[in-house]
Amino acid sequence: MNRRDFLMAASGVAGGAGAASAAAAAQEETGSSGSFGIQEGNNSSDNGTTNGTTAAPGDGGGGGSATVAVGPNGDYVYTPGTEDPLYISPGTTVTFEWESDNHNINPQSVPEGAEWEGHMPTENTGFSYEHTFETLGTYEYQCDPHAGLGMKATIIVNESGQPPGGEGGGEVDPEDMGVPIQAHWVGISTILAIMSSLMFTFYVLKYGESAHSSSPGRD
Numbered sequence: 297m298n299r300r301d302f303l304m305a306a307s308g309v310a311g312g313a314g315a316a317s318a319a320a321a322a323q324e325e326t327g328s329s330g331s332f333g334i335q336e337g338n339n340s341s342d343n344g345t346t347n348g349t350t351a352a353p354g355d356g357g358g359g360g361s362a363t364v365a366v367g368p369n370g371d372y373v374y375t376p377g378t379e380d381p382l383y384i385s386p387g388t389t390v391t392f393e394w395e396s397d398n399h400n401i402n403p404q405s406v407p408e409g410a411e412w413e414g415h416m417p418t419e420n421t422g423f424s425y426e427h428t429f430e431t432l433g434t435y436e437y438q439c440d441p442h443a444g445l446g447m448k449a450t451i452i453v454n455e456s457g458q459p460p461g462g463e464g465g466g467e468v469d470p471e472d473m474g475v476p477i478q479a480h481w482v483g484i485s486t487i488l489a490i491m492s493s494l495m496f497t498f499y500v501l502k503y504g505e506s507a508h509s510s511s512p513g514r515d
Contacts (some may be wrong), residue, residue, distance in 0.1 A: 361387065361389045363392075363393060373446070374439075382452070383454060385430065389427070391424055393423055394485075400416055400418045402439070403440055405436040406433070406436075410433065437451075
């Protein structure tokens with residue numbers, strides 16, 4: 297076998313191996329994504345807790361409970377809700393507990409179809425009020441006596457009861473999203489290897505041989 301035939305055969309073998317590796321990487325990625333779907337479902341409700349919301353067993357996250365402190369430590373805030381939104385799933389009952397005096401709950405914006413009117417009378421330490429949130433969407437509310445001091449808050453009702461990207465929000469690790477980084481790198485490396493092999497073979501076949509070098513004994 298002369299060099300030209302050898303390089304053509306080697307290129308074909310490299311291409312076939314590369315295609316097989318890419319297919320294997322794709323299959324691995326699909327399998328990982330499928331297992332992620334099962335894992336995500338387990339994490340969302342099996343432990344019974346979602347972003348400070350306790351879910352009743354077997355209800356898929358609905359019917360849970362959460363607590364919001366109204367004016368804790370005399371500060372003009374709702375905790376959680378003022379600095380970071382409170383995320384809950386539909387059917388969650390939120391209990392608002394007054395920890396300082398002269399506060400109320402006045403909804404400023406609620407989703408269409410929601411029936412939340414807040415608690416307009418001002419109350420003092422020790423008072424509590426609860427409401428079950430059923431409608432998906434964003435609820436914004438404030439304490440009228442202290443709105444000018446920033447006593448405003450947000451409740452977001454979504455299917456997961458979690459911030460976008462998981463608990464705590466922020467950037468999401470692709471591994472946690474079911475994206476196998478290793479498989480991606482295998483696929484990219486395989487494509488580069490195939491391209492390099494083909495370019496090298498083309499170069500050698502076109503420029504690397506003289507008219508007599510491939511078969512010295514051939515006329």
